[in-house]
Amino acid sequence: MKTTHIFAAASLSLALLSSVAIAEITFHNAITGEQLDLSVAKKGGDTEAFKQFKETGKNPYNGNPEAVKKGHDLFMTACSGCHGHEAEGKLGPGLADDYWTYPANATDKGLFELLFGGANGMMGPQYVNLNTDEMLLIMAWIRDIYKGDPKKAKWLQQ
């Protein structure tokens, strides 16, 4: 009798453990709310950092100087034409202050969703040009140059 109980408890905790291990956040289009299909992403982005991000919603590259530098280079190629060299805003809005058209961008999950799936008008889905790891690198740079109110930096509080 006792042994059965122990077995039951052991297999239950095993089941719980494995469901935690595979739990992944689902990501949604910033405009339509439709679930994003990450399988359409440009190849090469399923790195350790991105795997971690899918489980935690936190960008592991935040505050990492090497990643921030790479993110800056990528931003210059992929984004600065519309958002300005310092992300101060041009055709697209500024990304370094604490005003967001889409408030979810104050979280890393929200910012990733907007980059991957795009928003309105000229802000097309970025999965066409960038892989998901590159998106995390660019996001780390955007967080690095933040000049807004620290209290509104939700990604630090996640």
Ligand code: HEC
């Ligand atoms: C062809 C021009 C263009 C390019 C290239 C572009 N954007 Fe945008 N972006 C825009 C426009 C226009 C908007 C406003 C769209 C809206 O309000 O729906 C925007 C909106 C955004 C927003 C939402 C800002 C807010 O206030 O909520 C973010 C974040 C963003 N872009 C990041 C990026 C990043 C990072 C890149 C490079 C990977 C990029 N964009 C490339 C034009 C562009």
